[in-house]
Amino acid sequence: MVGIVVVSHSERAAEGIAEVAAEMAGDTRIEPVGGDGKGGIGTVPDAIEDAIDAAAGGSGDGADGSDSDADGVVVLVDLGSAVMNADVAVELSGAEAVIADAPVLEGAVNAAVAATDPSATVESVREQAEAARDIEKL
Amino acid sequence: MSDDGAATGDDRTTDDGAAVVAAAEAVAERIEAERDHLTQLDSAIGDADHGGNMARGWAAAADAARDLDDPDAETVAKTVGKTLMAEVGGASGPLFGGSLVFAAGELDEGVTPETAVAFAETYLEKVEDRGDARVGDQTMVDALTPAVHTFKKSIEVDDLPPIEALAKAVDAAERGVAFTVPIRARKGRASYLGWRSVGHQDPGATSALFILEELLDVAADRLGVDVPETDASSPTIPDEDPDEAAGDSPEAASEDD
Numbered sequence: 001m002v003g004i005v006v007v008s009h010s011e012r013a014a015e016g017i018a019e020v021a022a023e024m025a026g027d028t029r030i031e032p033v034g035g036d037g038k039g040g041i042g043t044v045p046d047a048i049e050d051a052i053d054a055a056a057g058g059s060g061d062g063a064d065g066s067d068s069d070a071d072g073v074v075v076l077v078d079l080g081s082a083v084m085n086a087d088v089a090v091e092l093s094g095a096e097a098v099i100a101d102a103p104v105l106e107g108a109v110n111a112a113v114a115a116t117d118p119s120a121t122v123e124s125v126r127e128q129a130e131a132a133r134d135i136e137k138l
Numbered sequence: 139m140s141d142d143g144a145a146t147g148d149d150r151t152t153d154d155g156a157a158v159v160a161a162a163e164a165v166a167e168r169i170e171a172e173r174d175h176l177t178q179l180d181s182a183i184g185d186a187d188h189g190g191n192m193a194r195g196w197a198a199a200a201d202a203a204r205d206l207d208d209p210d211a212e213t214v215a216k217t218v219g220k221t222l223m224a225e226v227g228g229a230s231g232p233l234f235g236g237s238l239v240f241a242a243g244e245l246d247e248g249v250t251p252e253t254a255v256a257f258a259e260t261y262l263e264k265v266e267d268r269g270d271a272r273v274g275d276q277t278m279v280d281a282l283t284p285a286v287h288t289f290k291k292s293i294e295v296d297d298l299p300p301i302e303a304l305a306k307a308v309d310a311a312e313r314g315v316a317f318t319v320p321i322r323a324r325k326g327r328a329s330y331l332g333w334r335s336v337g338h339q340d341p342g343a344t345s346a347l348f349i350l351e352e353l354l355d356v357a358a359d360r361l362g363v364d365v366p367e368t369d370a371s372s373p374t375i376p377d378e379d380p381d382e383a384a385g386d387s388p389e390a391a392s393e394d395d
Contacts, residue, residue, distance in 0.1 A: 036227055045223045045232065075388035084268050088223060091240070 002115045002125045003055030003073040005027040005097075005123055006084050006108050007048055011035035013078070017105045025112035031055040034082075044053045048075075048089035053125035056095035072096035072122035074115075074129055100119045107132040145366045154248040157360050158214035159203045164352040166200035169193050172348055179341040183328035188230065188341040195226030196237070211249050213259075215242035215257065229269070230342065233278065237264035251293045251300045258286045258307075269325055275333060276323035278342035285311035287351055288370050296373055302366045304354050310370040311347045318343045 006019065008014040014034035022030050033051035036042030055073045057080050073095055077086045083099070090097045107129040114120055114128035163351035169176070170193045177189030199221040203214050206336040215238055222235025241261040245253055262282045288310035316339075323335035326342070356364045 009351045037224070045236065046220075081227075081229040081232060084222070084229055084236065087268060088232045088236040088239070091236075 001028065001057075002071050003031070003052075003057065004108065004111050004115060004125070005048070005051045005075045005086075006032045006034075006044060006057045006104065007051075007075060007077045007082050008032075008034040008059050008104060009041045009043060009078055009082055016099045017076075017108050020039055020105065021108040024109055024116075025029055025114075026042040027054045027060040028115040029057065030108070030112065042076040043085040045085045045092065046088050052089055052093045052095050054098045055097055056093075056097070061062065071120070072098070073123045074111050074122060075099045076102060076104045076111065076129060078104045096122060098126050101125045102129040102132045103135075106135050151248060152208055154211040154245075155206075155209040155214050155247065157356065158211045158218075158245075158394040159206070159209070160360065161353050161356045162196070162214065162218045163200045164356050165194040165349050166193075168352050169196045169347050172345075175344060176341050179339055179344055182314045182342065183323065183331055183335050184337045185327060187228065188345070191226045191228060191230060192234075192345055194201050194225070195222045195231070198225040199235075211245040214376060215245055221323065230345075233265055233269055233342070236268060237261050242263045251303070254300065255290050255293050258289055262286045266288075271325040274321060274327060275325040276321050276338075276340050276343075277325050278340065278346040280318045280321075280340065281311045281314040281346040281350075282345035284314040284370065285346075291372070298373070299366075301357055301361055301363060302368055303356075304350075305366045305368045306370050308347070308350050308354050309368065311350050315339060315343045315347045333369055 006014045006018045006021070008017065011034040014032035016028045018032035031051040031054050033047050034043060037044045037047060050071050052075065074098055075090065077083050077085050077099060086099050090099060100111065111125050111129040111130045113123045117124070143239065155181065158331065173189040173193040177186055178194060180186050180188035199218040202217050202221040206214060206217060213245055219235045219238030219242060223231045225231070226235060238261065241257050241264060244257040244260050262279070265282060266272060266279055269277060269279070271279045273280055273283050285307040289307035291301065291302050292298045292306050318340035319337060322333060323329045323331065323340070326339070328335045328338070354365060
């Protein structure tokens with residue numbers, strides 16, 4: 001099963017987006033993460049790494065997510081330094097994780113739907129998340 | 139930089155680790171002293187938090203480095219990088235800290251001229267990739283690129299003593315910082331200002347210069363020498379064959395000494 005991580009500068013935004021995506025997600029693990037760790041706006045690579053490990057189904061007790069039953073993790077991010085911090089976290093984590101170049105909310109919903117497919121892979125979920133760039137609203 | 143040939147084995151490892159701790163402490167002190175200056179630069183083109191963020195992060199990084207028990211250079215560099223990532227915030231955390239965590243691996247055999255060049259190149263590459271920035275974007279890459287190129291060339295082609303190579307690199311970084319003033323920002327928050335970013339010195343490039351200046355001071359101090367008076371221009375003969383100079387023939391370059 002492919003896991004999903006939602007990264008935002010705001011912890012509450014990350015939680016809210018994960019909540020919306022979870023409506024469509026079945027049993028998929030969706031881990032929200034955000035905030036500077038001190039109640040403010042920002043992101044912290046270590047916290048994102050923990051979220052990736054948790055979404056991978058690992059114990060999250062370090063860099064090694066290899067004991068997981070997951071088929072990898074797709075990471076959705078909001079803006080700027082959150083992208084860089086997610087990039088660092090992907091490097092640090094032992095789990096197979098990729099960042100989707102997609103709008104964070106629409107991408108998370110698309111990814112959640114794609115992840116429920118029994119044959120879903122990291123690549124298929126990322127592709128669907130990135131397809132959210134073309135969603136027209138009006 | 140401890141390139142004292144007499145030191146071997148564990149002494150050498152411990153020496154190098156202690157040198158990197160001393161460097162982190164010196165940088166923390168310098169950034170704290172420049173806090174207002176950096177914030178002032180950032181308030182012109184950004185969100186006026188660079189000085190405070192960097193000062194807080196480097197203070198925590200120096201503390202973390204000091205708390206390590208007899209560490210080697212790689213461990214100190216990794217610890218400093220991880221602490222910066224967690225404490226600096228914004229884009230400077232992953233750029234200054236994340237790149238350090240990554241490049242620290244080049245110091246697994248201690249600090250030598252060769253590992254220092256590899257470290258510098260890897261660090262610059264990581265900053266460029268992570269920030270998707272190149273020379274001329276008005277970022278820290280504008281300070282680091284001339285510094286890293288000059289350092290590498292001074293070591294590998296000109297065969298200069300490491301402390302002189304580092305002094306040249308600092309001068310190169312200073313020229314790079316000056317270059318950020320008359321150009322337009324294409325990355326980072328300053329890029330939102332478009333043409334209004336022209337005429338402003340980049341705070342990240344300025345911090346990178348301060349860090350390099352402290353590395354030079356600490357290296358000179360630990361070697362027990364004065365900081366060499368030099369500049370970034372090359373001592374090699376101008377009309378020599380560049381292909382030859384770039385090869386492994388430092389003899390060819392040292393005739394101009």
